[in-house]
Every structure is written in C-alpha cells, then in structure tokens.
Amino acid sequence: MFPSGFVSHVCFKNPFVSVEPIVSSSSYSLTDLTIKFNFSILKRFWYIRPKDEASEYRGRIWEDCSTKSTQIINHLSDTMLYEKLDNALSQVSMHFKHDFEDQQHVIVEQTARKLLSITTTSEMSEVCVDVELQIDHYCDGRIMLALEESSSVDGMVPASESSIKLLEPMEDDERNSNDECLVCLDELGEETNVLRLPCSHMFHAQCITKWLQNSHYCSLCRFEMPTD
Template sequence: MFPTGFVCHECFKNSFVSVEPIVSSSSSSLPYLTIHFNFSIVQQFWYIRPNDQASVYRGGTREDCSTKSTQIITHLSDTMLYEKLDQALSQVFMQFKDEFEDQQHAVVEQITRKLLSITTTEMSEVCVDVELQIDHYCDGRILLALEESSSVDGMVPASESAIELLEPMEAHERNSNDDCSVCLDELGEETDVLRLPCSHVFHAECITKWFENSHYCPLCRFEMPTD
C-alpha cells in the first residue's frame, strides 16, 4: 500500500459525498427512497518538508469498491431521515468497516444535507458517491536525510546480509524516553528494535525500510555495507 521507503507518521481521513437523482416518479406518495451507493478509497502519501515548505507528494492509489444499493421507507420531509440514513449506512458499510467507520457520522450528515437541498418531493431514486480520501504524512527530516544521501552517493541501499546481522535490542535495555528517529514514535517494549554498529537504535521495521533506500544511519551517517 505504501510507496517504497515510506514510513507513515500521521494519517488524516476526509470523506466527500455527491448525490444525484436518477429516477423521478409522477407521484409523491411513494414511501420508498432507493439509494445506490458507490464507494471509493483514495490513498495519498506526503512528506512534510522542514521550515513550512510545501509538502512533497510521493504517490497515490485509488480503489473503487463494490456498489451497494438499499431502500429506506421515507420522504425527504421525514423527521427521521438522518436516523434512517445512518441505519442504512451501517448495513452497507459492513464490508468497509475499518476504512469508513469513523467517517460514518460525517457521511450521513453530508448525504442528509444534499438530499434536503434537492427541491423536488417526487424523487424516488438517487445515486450517492462516497469518496474516502486518506492522506498519509511522514516527517520531513526523513526526506531531508534521503535527499542528502542522494546528493552525496546516490540512493544506494544497504546489503541484505548487513541488515540481517544487525543486533536486536532487548526490552530491558531500552530507555523508555527513546524515540525511533525514522517514524518519531517511542521505541516501546512490545516492538522489535535493532541496534546499528554506531550504537543508534530504531524500530526494526523502520530501519529495514530505510536501508532499502539508503545505506547511511539516519542520525550520524554511519555507512552500512552495500552490495
């Protein structure tokens, strides 16, 4: 999912909704409003540059999910419109629960507002497009270090054999205040940690990904062996 060498540090979700009537009835007495949902997930990856410079876009992906349809018994003037939409979304979101669950309230609000803005009371069928945009951000110090490595010797990765020989650091050896300088999160006691020959320590996953792009220690520029 993430571009090569990308270590996620912050993640932000935003949902965008559009509503279009697709069928009108000659009678406004029909109790059913049929809603067709189209879901899509857009992942975007950014590096936050130092000194308030513009973020650097590192790539993105788009996933168009399965189309869902549902019927709710309602009119646009129904005082329970929000609650009925919320219940309907709870059913159609099941497949995408992990991605959309924390966005459901915002999505229901947007759909309700857009439905109420449609003037006709004879609408019986609508198409709702829901796009979830997920922005992943990584601290700019990583980008800066990678640029420095590139300007000196190019983006030369460390050898796999050198990475495999890195020394694991046991939980009791770690300082609870230490952070991993790649992802900027605490080392913690439950995660695997590796110690470099220069004595600097990092999350095993973070430093392994780092060495896929650069053979320098992110802190002191100690050079790891290359192929």
C-alpha cells in the same frame, strides 16, 4: 497498502459526498425513496521535508469498493431520516468498515443535508449517493532524519515494549502547549496526546513511541530506557 519504501507517520481522512437525484414520472412514491450508495477510496501519499519545506507529493492509489448497495427508507419528510441513513450506511459499508467507520457521522451529516436541500425542487423516487473517502498519508522526514541520526550513535537498540506502555500521559494543565516535541520539533499543542519520559522530558505520544521503538535513549538528555 503503501507505495514501496513509504513509511506512514500520520494520516488525515476527508469524506466527500455527492447526490444525484433520479426523477421517475410513473413510479414516484411519497412514502419510499431508493438510495444507491457507491463507495471509493483515494489514498494520497506525501513526504514532509526535514527543513519545513513544502510537502512533496509521492503518488496516489484509487480503490473502487465496488459494493453498490441499495437501501429503501421512508420519504425524506420522515423525522427519523438521520437514524435510518446511519443504519443504512452501517450495513452497506461493513466490508470496508476499517476505512469508513470513524467518518460515518460526517458522511451521514453530508448526505442528509444534501438530500434535504433538493427535495423542494425535485420529486425523487431514487437518488445515487457517491461517497469518496480521501486519505492523505504523510511520511515525516523530520522523524526519519532523527531516527537515522540516532541509529548512527545508538546501534538501533529499541526500548522494551513494556517500558513504552508504562510512559506517563500528560494532562493539559501539566504542560505548556507552546513547548516543542523534541522529535518532530512541532509545538505540543492542546489537543494532542503527550507522554513524559522518566527524565521528565515531554513528547508527542506518536513521535516518542516511534522513536523508542528504534532507540532506547531520550532524544534530548540520552536517558536510557529499559531494553529487552
């Protein structure tokens, strides 16, 4: 859910894991360790100014996922620690899988590393693992401005969905990564998906898809894509 009037063009996810050991003097076991997972999501919203000025902070939404689950795994000396943590996270995060799924590998890595770093100094029977997923959403004012300029000329007639799906992806060796995407004006780069229009002009896949969903013209040469 976004704040009123906010359009998300791209988002970046960063998980942060903290581990708090709980020492028990009476029930400590060399074979079992209780891990309690607490999940929360912090969504922050930013507006990228059209003239490459500093991004403007627009607000935040904090969500407590409230599912506080407990998993019992073998002691940390177990060689299967990583696999068991991965399985435990899959079970406790299933209710908010959409948000956490693509970050699970990083969360497991952070959790395992922090658990192993405290075993030499703490005799733990239980640990509390807090996982906060920070999601930064960006509304790109450059794209919004380009769409507004296009709408004043083109009457906002979108290209057909079928024609957008047929756009040709560009391989790394077929493009110059220093070339600019003529929608957002950033370099195409080497690790981004790039699409080529029938007129041979290249754009970031995400940029040109959003553009064509509003205007059926190439933003550079005014080549007309099919419409419904």
